[in-house]
Amino acid sequence: MTDNDLNTTVPLSTEALSEHVTQLFSQHMPFNQLLGLQINKISHDKVEIRMPWNDKLMGNPIKKILHGGVTAAILDTVGGLMAILYATKDIDNISIDEFRKTLPNVGTIDMRVDYLRPGKGEEFIATAEVIRKGKKVAVCRMELHNEAGVHIAFGTGTYMIA
Amino acid sequence: MTDNDLNTTVPLSTEALSEHVTQLFSQHMPFNQLLGLQINKISHDKVEIRMPWNDKLMGNPIKKILHGGVTAAILDTVGGLMAILYATKDIDNISIDEFRKTLPNVGTIDMRVDYLRPGKGEEFIATAEVIRKGKKVAVCRMELHNEAGVHIAFGTGTYMIA
Amino acid sequence: MTDNDLNTTVPLSTEALSEHVTQLFSQHMPFNQLLGLQINKISHDKVEIRMPWNDKLMGNPIKKILHGGVTAAILDTVGGLMAILYATKDIDNISIDEFRKTLPNVGTIDMRVDYLRPGKGEEFIATAEVIRKGKKVAVCRMELHNEAGVHIAFGTGTYMIA
């Protein structure tokens, strides 16, 4: 799918919306590419992002663990994505144009990260759920695990969604 | 200065310690290099990090602003560095060996980021100060500004320091 | 001033608004009375609350210090009040009725408290400033000091204001 394939004013199925978000995410957000982030699952209720280990993401090469900033970045990303998807959940017939008009209003207001264990692993999986739902603001909780299920970090983020 | 130049067991001046930390920071922490972080000022009381704009660090290319994760990463980095420097402030004659023994114990416990304004600019400057001082834990407040003095974000981080 | 003195639909000066808020605060918010909170200063730019020491507010009678929950409560209160005052700053001719219509929408979304030193003192002073200003959300930073100027705690709160 390319932008050219879309009639940007006709209603969009949630599948097409998800596809559109995935495309924006992976092709138009440079820092996501730098981190190697990939969307695993995406719906209005659940988002999952994966990130393979990469030596460039190390904070401490002696212990071979993720930089704390990488953990914060992936948690903010999965939380923000979940917030956007939630924000558009109840818009039955959203068009790409309407969706794009919403995007500039979306942003992180604040985030807390709790670092539980060293960021070791071959692959990292970030998930998010919405815990507070409003018209203008959503609050998400996020989690980071490695491929073996070890829980590395929690996040809590407050997002502007409209 | 290279590692070979150091007798690792003799006492270290604060200047030499700062130089050693700067070297570790820029040469041995890959993610700092990926972000383009550079230490501007470093002492037991004040740390300042700069980061030039780089298109790879964008979250949103339409608005050309920093990814929120980059903001979190630079704030965590400057806070952690300030915490380490504070932790070694009162050790009169710390040797490199002693300093290196402390390092594995240092880590972020939790961090809050408050996003105030879009991350626009040619260069970003992150600073930190210690607000709570203990034997085992230090709490820092961090700020991110751009080259024009626009205040982009606040951070508050709790760090294990021993 | 009593409610009866007010024509609730005519425009309100900021002085009258402040007086109205102070009255609501001290007469109609039972928990503020339980804590002994008093408004010292109130304007659209600055709020200051004082709380005299009271043995009932102790968490730890051996050390005679404030319960951490009291510190959180006074910080949330001063931050919320600052957010309300900020929210109505640009409404030139707000009436009491309009102000009262805004109130039910105001509320804390999230708050962080950083405990710096034990809550000792004869009197405590809480202040707040707005660090992020939006149409729907304001973020405040709060501080708690004792009468001798000892800095006891920081707070950061995100408030819904409309």
Add this chain to the structure above:
Amino acid sequence: MTDNDLNTTVPLSTEALSEHVTQLFSQHMPFNQLLGLQINKISHDKVEIRMPWNDKLMGNPIKKILHGGVTAAILDTVGGLMAILYATKDIDNISIDEFRKTLPNVGTIDMRVDYLRPGKGEEFIATAEVIRKGKKVAVCRMELHNEAGVHIAFGTGTYMIA
């Protein structure tokens, strides 16, 4: 049980320790009494506190909901109690004297509260679990529900435990 019944230097069962903590909590911490806090369950793995509705705890009498500071206070209390209990979990034969020596070192470093829904109900139940376990620092997550199971708030607290 009164203090006089205890030989303060002999080892203490976890049951006796829990009883001792409960006694300290309800008889010697004035602000807990002011809020009407009662310990429902207490062990090294789980703490549950209940608080009946009381008009004095209202922030907003029109909407009849808890003051946000009350929510913060009960979350901080249940988290701190959980942290203390965790801290003494692995001390096989702790005496009351040893336990009391630990207490002055215990304290909240920082806490985040996320307000999810208005604090309405006849009774409120606060629970806590430890998410990060260290020798010096524990991090807890806390929850507040009402008697009908409505989830009112989340908390995350970082506690000094030794």
